Amino acid sequence: MSLSIELQTVGGPEVFATVNTVVPDPTPEEVQVRQTTIGVNYVDIYHRKGLYPLPQFAAVLGVEGAGVVVAVGTNVANFHVGQRVAYAATPPGSYAETRNIPQGCLIGVPDDLSNRLVGSSMLRGLTAQMILRRVHSVSAKEFVLVHAGAGGLGQLVSRWATQLGAIVIATVGSERKIAIAKNAGAKAVFLHSDPNWAKKVIEFTGGQGVHLACDGIGGNMLKQTIACIRPFGTLANLGQPAGAVPPLHVEEIGSIKLSQPSVIAYIKNIADYRLAATDLFSALRSGLINAIGAEYALTDAALAHTELEAGRTTGSTILLPT
Incomplete structure (x- = not known):
């Protein structure tokens, strides 16, 4: 038996139900995984609220x-x-405690990185x-503006x-988050409720x-941000x-250049997925910190x-199976 959290219908967090299910044997192309770290991301909220519709209910998010x-x-x-x-x-x-996953979706975790670090870093990383x-291929000394700079x-x-080597400017939603954004590397931090943040x-x-x-x-943040981009700069x-x-x-x-890039579309290509994961693992080894908030x-x-x-x-949010 495997404990899982099912979404019974769209709505608020109260629509979740805790259930125990029998996980079937993996199909020929699947791998069965007993999970140790589960990431929680904003896309899960979009699924729960129905903004990104799921094909069926009851459904398990994540x-x-x-x-x-196993x-x-x-x-x-x-x-x-x-x-x-x-x-x-x-x-x-x-x-869920245990689930079946198509083999093409999986990446082996290197021996020198922990499941906790990698499992909480994959989607955001x-x-x-x-x-x-x-x-945008970032170079040293370029300016990078990051909204919600204290988030995961x-x-x-x-x-x-x-x-x-870039110079990071961040915006945050409250005074208490300024220090968090600065600790993450931002050289300047502004409240996005400040009407003059773009000018600053x-x-x-x-x-x-x-x-x-x-x-x-x-x-409305995107339209305000356009004014902060230098000619031929990029807004994502x-x-x-x-x-x-x-x-x-x-x-x-x-x-x-204005884009709405999708990481889901990006890593549908297995070669891109593996190259991006290799790059992420290298950055983690080199000291990239993924703060679990x-x-x-x-x-x-x-x-x-x-x-x-x-x-x-602030930082990443994770669930831990019992």
Whole structure:
């Protein structure tokens, strides 16, 4: 039997139910994993609320985790029982003690990295790699603006960009988060509730604007951020917890590059997935810190969602099976 957290219907965290199920044997192309670390991400909230519809109910949420292989399908050649593995952006289902996963979704965890570190870093880490390597190849001394700089993705992007020699500017939602963003590498931090934050960003860059801006807020923040980008710079929208981005006219975008990159689309290509994971593991070995801001028992998934959605967490959020 495997304990899992099922979503009975769309709605608030109260729609979760704790159930025990029998996990079937893996199909020929699947690997059965007993999980040790389960990542909680904002995309899980979008699934729970129905913004990203799921194909059926009851459903188990979660697209990130790490664990140990306990069984393999007959066509699986690259994984073996006892091996440590991690994954991101699989079909949802990680809020469970044990699950079956298509072998193409799995990455072997190197001996010198822990399941806790890798399992809490995969989705955000691969997203950060996509932003800093594929969306805009960040160079030393470039200016990078990171919204929600105290959040899980914001901290990871800030730390990695700093590791690459960039100069990070962050915005945060409260005074208490300023120190967190600075600890993650930001050289300047502004409250995004400050009506003059965009002007202050431009002033900090000597009037030139930033080379790259990462908007994980959405709503009206994206339109305000356009003014902070230097000509031919890049603006990436990575989430919309503040609501959908209002329509833009092409003349409002001007000469900048605007994208809404999807890490799920990025790593559908198995070769890109493995190369990005290798790059992430190398960065983790080189001192990239992924701060875990909150951890909960698997049975407290509803509380984890409540705190994350309310903006009361910083860093990554994980669930731990019993």
